[in-house]
Amino acid sequence: AQKVTQAQTEISVVEKEDVTLDCVYETRDTTYYLFWYKQPPSGELVFLIRRNSFDEQNEISGRYSWNFQKSTSSFNFTITASQVVDSAVYFCALTGLLKGGSNYKLTFGKGTLLTVNP
């Protein structure tokens, strides 16, 4: 069975601070994909990144960066110079490949509520 653990329930920072959101996963699949989503108060789920199990390169997109470490089964997310607009719930998610093709379903962590104070 797949499992995603986001140990940080809530994080509160002051604007311009850097913040790292932790994600640890468990899977028996050899091929899998990891995701991060942002859910602002409005409720929609905003896709941030997908990382496949074969690619351990870290990725940077503007103020966002992701650190994928297969050895520790972690996929952590760092926001540099946080802003008030970053306040949201952030979900880490995992999927493997189902039999017969690339269709899949996601297993989500419980989410981390990030509050960035001015």
Place this chain on the structure above:
Amino acid sequence: SAVISQKPSRDICQRGTSLTIQCQVDSQVTMMFWYRQQPGQSLTLIATANQGSEATYESGFVIDKFPISRPNLTFSTLTVSNMSPEDSSIYLCSAPRGQGNTEAFFGQGTRLTVV
């Protein structure tokens, strides 16, 4: 980027009634997924909507309570039947997109309150 339109965006319903949520994708997809997010909780998969066959339900979810239709490759509906306050949640549809169908996009969600 992918467009997944979901409606209604929110509703307040009386207990005992049913609500049908619609999900429209802007291109053909083999599978669509329905999730539930109870207040303050994470997302839980309800079922996988397959075109041309019955939906596949996850443990704890049954067809009588959450009937799903998938009439074509761009559309699906989820009905929440005989609602109770415990059904108050955000319901989201999802479709895999992108190269290799490995990017999961979501609709904006339906915020349901049952009174």
